[in-house]
Amino acid sequence: PICVGWLFHxxxxxxxxxxxAGGYAIAKDTVATAFHVLxxxxxxxxDEGHPVAIRGESEVLPITAVLGADKEMDAIIVRVGxxxxxxxxxxxxxxxxxxxxxxxxxxxTRGYFSNGIINRFYTLNATAxxxxxxQRIHVSTDWAPGSSGSAVLDECGNAIGHVARIEAISKNxxxxxxxxxxxxxxxxxxxxxxxxxxxxx
Numbered sequence: 001p002i003c004v005g006w007l008f009h010x011x012x013x014x015x016x017x018x019x020x021a022g023g024y025a026i027a028k029d030t031v032a033t034a035f036h037v038l039x040x041x042x043x044x045x046x047d048e049g050h051p052v053a054i055r056g057e058s059e060v061l062p063i064t065a066v067l068g069a070d071k072e073m074d075a076i077i078v079r080v081g082x083x084x085x086x087x088x089x090x091x092x093x094x095x096x097x098x099x100x101x102x103x104x105x106x107x108x109t110r111g112y113f114s115n116g117i118i119n120r121f122y123t124l125n126a127t128a129x130x131x132x133x134x135q136r137i138h139v140s141t142d143w144a145p146g147s148s149g150s151a152v153l154d155e156c157g158n159a160i161g162h163v164a165r166i167e168a169i170s171k172n173x174x175x176x177x178x179x180x181x182x183x184x185x186x187x188x189x190x191x192x193x194x195x196x197x198x199x200x201x
Contacts, residue, residue: 001056001103001111002085004033004063004078004149006041008049017041022104022150023053024159025085026077033149034164034198035069035076053080072133074164075198088151090200091158094118094137099155104163106144116140118160121199137161137197152197161197168193 005020023033125134
């Protein structure tokens with residue numbers, strides 16, 4: 001497995017931190033991940049941080065170049081200081097109902113494997129449905145903060161895409177104002193969590 005993120009000196013506590021999430025090789029020296037994984041930490045001291053990739057448990061690889069990045073797409077491709085990564089093939093035509101797997105580190109839980117299916121394909125921009133920057137996939141595999149950028153795989157081990165975010169669907173209801181003008185709020189239960197991925201294509 002590959003992790004990607006920042007090793008940096010913190011302005012709040014003066015300690016060094018590793019803020020890392022997921023990534024996956026797409027060539028022997030190239031890694032893809034979510035754009036937000038490599039956004040500069042807000043608490044980094046000036047010139048005291050480095051974007052890095054980590055192979056396995058402890059092999060730190062420098063990130064030597066950004067080959068492509070798009071914030072709207074939430075995708076970034078970087079070259080790393082290695083020439084022997086094992087790249088994943090990219091799935092060319094996944095379908096709704098196909099099996100989906102994810103191996104990631106959700107919320108500091110190391111090496112969590114989950115399975116599900118592809119639930120749907122959709123766009124974040126209805127006025128430009130063909131714009132690949134806004135195309136997304138919902139899958140029923142599990143993930144959490146820390147999983148971002150990890151590959152979502154099909155049953156043959158091809159990358160369908162990578163983890164982007166979680167969106168909770170909630171009731172968001174309010175009761176009418178009570179006597180005296182106070183507006184009590186009902187509990188706001190979460191009906192379900194939607195797991196959004198960036199398509200590999």
